[in-house]
Amino acid sequence: MTVRIVVLAKQVPDPETPPSQFRIDESTNSVIPPNGVPPVVNGFDLNAVEAALQLRDAGADVEITVLSVGSDFVMDAMKKPLAMGADRLVLVDDIGLDKLDSSATVKVLAAAIEKDGPFDLILGGRQASDWDQAHVTLGLAEVLGLPLVSLVQKLELNGDSISLQRVIPDGYQIVTAPIPSVMTITNELGEPRYPNLRGIMQASRKKPDVFTLADLGLSSEDLTPKLELKKLYVPESNRQVELIEGEDEADSGKKLALRLREEKLI
Amino acid sequence: MTAILLIAERDDRGDISQSTLQAITAANSLPDANVTVVVAGDVADAASTLAVNRVVMISAVSAADDGIFERVTDEVAALVSSTAPDVVILSKTDFGSVIGARLAFRIDAAFAADCIEISSPGDSVSVTRPVYGGSALAEYEIASSPAIVTLRAGAYEPNSDSGTPEVESFSSGASGEQRASVSDTIMEAREGIRLEDADFIVSGGRGLGGPEPFSILADLANVFGGAVGASRAACDAGWIDHSHQIGLTGKSVSPDIYMAVGISGASQHMAGCSSSRTIVAINKDGDSNIFKEARFGVVGDWEKVLPSFIATVRDLKA
Numbered sequence: 001m002t003v004r005i006v007v008l009a010k011q012v013p014d015p016e017t018p019p020s021q022f023r024i025d026e027s028t029n030s031v032i033p034p035n036g037v038p039p040v041v042n043g044f045d046l047n048a049v050e051a052a053l054q055l056r057d058a059g060a061d062v063e064i065t066v067l068s069v070g071s072d073f074v075m076d077a078m079k080k081p082l083a084m085g086a087d088r089l090v091l092v093d094d095i096g097l098d099k100l101d102s103s104a105t106v107k108v109l110a111a112a113i114e115k116d117g118p119f120d121l122i123l124g125g126r127q128a129s130d131w132d133q134a135h136v137t138l139g140l141a142e143v144l145g146l147p148l149v150s151l152v153q154k155l156e157l158n159g160d161s162i163s164l165q166r167v168i169p170d171g172y173q174i175v176t177a178p179i180p181s182v183m184t185i186t187n188e189l190g191e192p193r194y195p196n197l198r199g200i201m202q203a204s205r206k207k208p209d210v211f212t213l214a215d216l217g218l219s220s221e222d223l224t225p226k227l228e229l230k231k232l233y234v235p236e237s238n239r240q241v242e243l244i245e246g247e248d249e250a251d252s253g254k255k256l257a258l259r260l261r262e263e264k265l266i
Numbered sequence: 267m268t269a270i271l272l273i274a275e276r277d278d279r280g281d282i283s284q285s286t287l288q289a290i291t292a293a294n295s296l297p298d299a300n301v302t303v304v305v306a307g308d309v310a311d312a313a314s315t316l317a318v319n320r321v322v323m324i325s326a327v328s329a330a331d332d333g334i335f336e337r338v339t340d341e342v343a344a345l346v347s348s349t350a351p352d353v354v355i356l357s358k359t360d361f362g363s364v365i366g367a368r369l370a371f372r373i374d375a376a377f378a379a380d381c382i383e384i385s386s387p388g389d390s391v392s393v394t395r396p397v398y399g400g401s402a403l404a405e406y407e408i409a410s411s412p413a414i415v416t417l418r419a420g421a422y423e424p425n426s427d428s429g430t431p432e433v434e435s436f437s438s439g440a441s442g443e444q445r446a447s448v449s450d451t452i453m454e455a456r457e458g459i460r461l462e463d464a465d466f467i468v469s470g471g472r473g474l475g476g477p478e479p480f481s482i483l484a485d486l487a488n489v490f491g492g493a494v495g496a497s498r499a500a501c502d503a504g505w506i507d508h509s510h511q512i513g514l515t516g517k518s519v520s521p522d523i524y525m526a527v528g529i530s531g532a533s534q535h536m537a538g539c540s541s542s543r544t545i546v547a548i549n550k551d552g553d554s555n556i557f558k559e560a561r562f563g564v565v566g567d568w569e570k571v572l573p574s575f576i577a578t579v580r581d582l583k584a
Contacts, residue, residue: 013398015398015399015534019401019532019533019555022398022401022402024402029404031398031402044515102377103370103371103374103376103377106371126515127514127515129398129399129534130397130398131397131398131404132379132380132395132396132397132398132399132514133379133380134363134379134380135363135366135367135370135377135379138363138364138367138368138371139367139368139370139371139377141368142367142368142371142372143371147334147336147445147446148334148364148368149334149446150334150360150363150364151360166333166334166448167508168360168451169278169509169517170278170453170454170456170460170509171451171452171453171454172451172452172454173333173448173450173451173452174448174449174450174451174452175333175334175446175447175448175449176446176447176449177334177445177446178445178446181445181446186515187498187502187508187515188508190502191502226375226376226377226408226410227376227377227378227406227407227408228406228407228408228409229404229405229406230392230405230406230407231404231405232397232402232403232404232405233402233403234401234402234403235402235403237558237559239545239558239559239560239561241547241557241558241560241561241562241563242561242562242563243552243557243562243563243564243565244562244563244564245564245565248570249564249566249567249570249571250570250571250573250574251574252564252566252571252574253564253566253570253571253572253573253574253575253576253578254574254575254577254578256546256548256562256564256571256575257574257575257578257579257582258578258582259562260523260544260546260562261582263544265522265523265544266579266582266583
């Protein structure tokens with residue numbers, strides 16, 4: 001029996017963008033995309049793609065669907081999970097969907113999952129690197145009425161249940177969850193694989209299934225934010241570093257220790 | 267009056283956690299605050315002297331055996347429905363994040379995660395939260411009630427006052443179910459002091475180039491009786507276990523001295539250590555962001571700087 005896995009993925013500004021290029025348009029409370037730095041799939045979501053692929057590597061018959069909500073999708077970025085080995089890409093693509101708050105995002109995801117058909121597992125990354133809210137996957141579990149296991153670092157399918165390692169401070173728990181369930185995958189799972197050439201070729205030929213809000217029976221009135229963003233700004237740093245310079249690097253190390261002593265820190 | 271329900275957590279010694287004590291400070295700062303602290307279990311002990319109005323024990327749930335927090339979520343949701351607080355405050359831990367999110371979506375309430383400031387001017391609640399890995403701050407207004415908020419560790423000073431709260435017990439009466447079960451808990455052996463308790467932390471990043479240099483950092487940590495941390499890059503590369511990871515997706519620490527070696531200082535890393543008293547940076551690249559965050563720094567190769575630093579510290583401490 002095929003296990004159908006939905007992996008939630010989000011297109012985000014590249015988090016490796018140098019801080020010096022990070023700019024905000026304060027009139028619209030939004031981030032100005034840096035020139036020449038294309039968006040990427042949120043890195044934590046690639047951990048979730050990797051988790052799904054590891055289930056396949058372990059011999060399970062899985063179908064992996066990557067689901068995203070947004071606008072202005074950049075296909076080179078969004079096809080990366082396909083190139084890694086995912087089977088399908090489903091995009092909910094409509095005006096303004098890149099600016100939803102998390103409650104609206106959950107509504108759209110739930111509608112898309114219902115529309116796209118039955119599923120067994122829903123996997124999400126532990127958080128997105130743009131708004132860092134880390135609760136879309138958690139909220140989706142609640143809206144769908146499903147069990148949720150957070151911070152999963154290892155998965156193993158056992159017939160109609162799934163055995164998981166869930167990270168806790170200084171250790172982990174072994175959790176058995178039923179199918180269907182929702183889980184967030186943490187980066188302790190390991191680095192997502194790099195797409196190989198064959199994967200990239202296959203991904204280039206695949207076309208995403210695209211839904212609009214109307215296809216899902218939703219309108220923009222259904223997506224009123226619960227949190228009103230009043231102000232977005234870059235905080236000013238008031239720290240002034242004191243650089244310690246010695247005759248050479250070894251002398252700098254010594255002088256650093258002496259300086260910390262002067263400050264009574266040692 | 268602002269009615270606040272604060273969901274408490276205990277640390278691994280059974281005491282009320284530092285993050286909960288910080289949340290009490292935040293709650294008490296709201297206008298005309300009336301604070302109810304909720305603890306799992308049927309023993310109030312440490313909670314019974316907190317500087318709050320009321321302590322409610324959720325007797326149906328023991329703090330220890332609720333691995334995926336389903337029953338405690340059910341009980342908290344029932345308590346919120348029956349008491350209609352203006353604000354629900356949790357800590358931004360896994361416990362607080364899961365319960366906060368499930369609660370918010372269950373009762374269709376607004377949820378603001380990982381906040382560093384909360385205030386209530388007039389009828390609404392305002393929160394500030396770091397976004398884009400700490401590169402920016404976002405201020406939100408929440409007009410609906412209750413506002414459900416998780417607070418970042420270190421955002422407020424822990425409350426150290428004591429009081430005489432009324433202590434009550436609550437049970438929704440529901441039998442509740444855990445649809446996933448925890449069959450085992452494996453604790454990894456930890457050498458030395460907890461990162462969260464250390465007064466001195468030396469952390470290594472990508473610039474260390476491999477796993478071996480972490481033994482030098484461990485030597486330095488030993489001299490101070492401190493602990494070794496790492497950036498996510500170093501952990502994901504497998505140079506050191508993820509339990510050492512400091513940052514947005516790792517541990518949040520606030521030692522007296524935080525020494526960053528070969529760490530560029532990306533805002534995601536700084537999110538875990540920016541409340542340290544003194545940040546000291548050693549990095550080859552003088553332009554790296556860590557020098558914008560540090561109080562003292564050496565621009566240079568750690569392989570040359572660190573040995574003489576360690577030797578001098580040993581002499582000073584001898």
